[in-house]
Amino acid sequence: MNKVSKLLKAIRLILQRPALLNLVLKDEAVLKANFQKEFPGLQLQEMDMFLWPEAAALRITPYAFLSGSSMVTDFALLQLLCRRYKVATYLEIGTWRGESVANVAPFVSEAFTLNLPDETLRQMGQNEAYIQSHRFFSSQLKNVTHLFGDSATFDWTPYQQKCDLIFIDGDHSTEAVQRDTQTALQLRKSENSILVWHDAKADGEYPRYEVLLGIYRALPQELHSKLYLVKHALCAVYLPDGAEASHIALNALPTRAFEIELKNINL
Ligand SMILES: C[S@@+](CC[C@H](N)C(=O)[O-])C[C@H]1O[C@@H](n2cnc3c(N)ncnc32)[C@H](O)[C@@H]1O
Missing domain, CATH: 3.40.50.150 (Vaccinia Virus protein VP39)
Structure with missing residues (x-):
């Protein structure tokens, strides 16, 4: 499907189910851009x-x-x-x-x-x-x-x-x-x-x-x-x-590891 057909299909679906718009507005990349615009220079x-x-x-x-x-x-x-x-x-x-x-x-x-x-x-x-x-x-x-x-x-x-x-x-x-x-x-x-x-x-x-x-x-x-x-x-x-x-450093090499013992506590 080419980009124009995709766009037309997306618009048709959004008109049928307006809640789908949230998938765009709440996309993390969109929210990250909003965050950086609102808090420029802020380092997490x-x-x-x-x-x-x-x-x-x-x-x-x-x-x-x-x-x-x-x-x-x-x-x-x-x-x-x-x-x-x-x-x-x-x-x-x-x-x-x-x-x-x-x-x-x-x-x-x-x-x-x-x-x-x-x-x-x-x-x-x-x-x-x-x-x-x-x-x-x-x-x-x-x-x-x-x-x-x-x-x-x-x-x-x-x-x-x-x-x-x-x-x-x-x-x-x-x-x-x-x-x-x-x-x-x-x-x-x-x-x-x-x-x-x-x-x-x-x-x-x-x-x-x-x-x-x-x-x-x-x-x-x-x-x-x-x-x-x-x-x-x-x-x-x-x-x-x-x-x-x-x-924060994303995809950093692990600096520590944990050992977890699991115990089933019967309810
Ligand atoms: C992620 S769960 C909480 C998990 C819990 N803190 C835990 O770690 O065991 C979120 C809960 O918040 C409740 N909740 C959602 N919106 C709320 C609101 N406006 N006021 C009070 N509770 C709300 C939901 O019913 C749900 O049970």
């Missing part, structure tokens, strides 16, 4: 949690290895942050199976996790099995409080200036990440509170500009120098303390 930097002494002993549990699971290293990051910075109050946006909050719960005094209510998920046409999987790992945990609502309209008043660490892992569109980040800034207990975003990277190396655009738009410019992508994980972290960092 990366921190390495495995330089921290706390990383010498790490046990990640539970880990489901199911569709949409975070990377093991994302849960390692949350655990390390909680241990290293003595996080007392943890709050996350996006519960799903409760896997992230279950990983963090043993290391904090109290944890709050917000998700869209089951009924809302039903109205959105989500299938029943997906809805049932929500809170699977967290429903029985004593120090975890489940909150229900849309992060855009939820009444955050009781949690303002209360949280040591806020983990943003709900809707990953640029607009939602920007909005949730603005919310998270209000939830910080102090200027020393930590922010973590999931899916700020597409994989262990590559940035995900859809999410990064939302983060950088919401975070005041004076905080940008303390924002890091996390090596070996999908997260970005705002660390008021700062961290040893380097500019």
Whole structure:
């Protein structure tokens, strides 16, 4: 098919299904160009949690290895942050199976996790099995409080200036990440509170500009120098303390490797 025929076919398909336009507008190359235009000269930097002494002993549990699971290293990051910075109050946006909050719960005094209510998920046409999987790992945990609502309209008043660490892992569109980040800034207990975003990277190396655009738009410019992508994980972290960092290098040779022992913990 030549280019003109392809263009005509694409226009016909877009007219039939306008949502297809998002495939172009949300293409990572397009978003990267938007990011570079909006933040010219900004160099993404990366921190390495495995330089921290706390990383010498790490046990990640539970880990489901199911569709949409975070990377093991994302849960390692949350655990390390909680241990290293003595996080007392943890709050996350996006519960799903409760896997992230279950990983963090043993290391904090109290944890709050917000998700869209089951009924809302039903109205959105989500299938029943997906809805049932929500809170699977967290429903029985004593120090975890489940909150229900849309992060855009939820009444955050009781949690303002209360949280040591806020983990943003709900809707990953640029607009939602920007909005949730603005919310998270209000939830910080102090200027020393930590922010973590999931899916700020597409994989262990590559940035995900859809999410990064939302983060950088919401975070005041004076905080940008303390924002890091996390090596070996999908997260970005705002660390008021700062961290040893380097500019991201894609397709770099491995500088370390891990050994993973797997143990089946029967449910
Ligand atoms: C990627 S999952 C969270 C995974 C979880 N943090 C973990 O690692 O185990 C995202 C969840 O956010 C919820 N969500 C999406 N948009 C939301 C919103 N606007 N407000 C609250 N929750 C939302 C979805 O229902 C979904 O369960």
